[in-house]
Amino acid sequence: MPPESRARLAAFGDELVAIHRGLRAELARLRAETDDYLAGGARPRALKAHCLAFCAALTRHHTGEDRGAFPALAARYPDLRPLIAKMEEDHALVSGLLQSLEGVLDGVPADPDERDAARVRGELEGLSAIVESHFGFEERTIVAALNALPAEAGSTEDLLGLPGTETAGP
Template identity: 35%
Template sequence: MPTPFHQSVIDEFRANGGKVGGPFEGGDLLLLTTTGARSGAERTTPLGYVRHGEELLLVGSNRGAPRHPDWYHNLLAHPVVRVELGTETFEALAVPAEGDRREELFGHVVRADPGYGEYQERTGRVLPVVVLERAEPEDRQPPREIRTLADKLMEVHTWLRGQLRQVAAETDAHFAARAAHEGPGEPPGPGLGLQIRQRCLAFCQALEFHHTSEDAHLFPGIARHHPHLADTFARLREEHRSVARVQGELVALLDGIGIADPRRFRARLEGMSSELNAHLDHEEKSLLPLLADVPWPPAPRERTNG
């Protein structure tokens, strides 16, 4: 739970369109909602931020304390976070910067707000710099209008496919930096280990939530009106279990990227991505015709007296 002071800041922020007084008056402030690494409960924290072009940067300063703040541990376990900025609310992927990119971004932060440099001087740990990337489907240009449950399913699938493509692109960048490096020390260019891990974890958690929602709510609801499709849903549930196995293998594969053989790593990643994309294709073929006439968002249920 937020401290009484933090709760008062949160309440004031939401009541006044992102404007607060007191020690935060005039500063750049947002509300970050993370999912507890252990509890699974939502936690909202008011945090200062620094802009870097289109990016929003957070620093895990904890005011120079020896431990990383709780919100940082939470986003490492659950990378998709909710951001409240002024009157706007959106989901974002939280990606800690590494290596040279972390140094570059931290230098930018300190130039914008020298207090972060003072926090770094107080502690022996390296203050994390976290980049917030808006979690929006990449292929929706212009944005696709969501009118039916079929549209909503495609929106989710588009985001999932985009994350898989990003994992592949960042993996290629990681191996290219390794191949180009000569001499001792860390390879030049951005370190991508955490970046790839966060994106993969976001993909896997989003897919797991998507499948849980289908198995628990969507499939039973459709089956009540289409009992002849019971076998179809049974096969999809079985496929969900197979996909969960592939997801676990994907996370394990990416954990070893730092020492992996590039050719074998790419082959395994491509095989897993093909299997996951084939599942999405099969799900669309099975479900889209059934969902094309179901309005989204669903109409509110009428209340009955008694």
């Protein structure tokens, strides 16, 4: 059966929430690793790689929204354009925070000391606050509109930048 004729099992808005849930969990793991180390736990040797992987995933998600979901929503729901513009501004802010985190990580050795971990934690705390606010705003304002988009609008990855849980029906 061609993909365009398959029924979606998960609507795009629900996929957005699932993607956000996964990104929140990843950010929470990063924060926990850093906090554990600062509390006397094992040194997070893979902290830099873990942070960079998270940064890349969040960037892919926001780029996907900017190129896919937001134009589709703006075309179908012109009244959402001011909210979409706000979300795009948030994406630029988050991008700056990710660059700042990456800059801090560039100065962190493979075997970080407490001061290095504290700097990373500070960056993660700021990023967490902004990302949580942004995700909540998106979830309150566009989930219903995303759920109303037809399957022909694209895949979850086309619209939201990351693969979702969508699967084709029989």
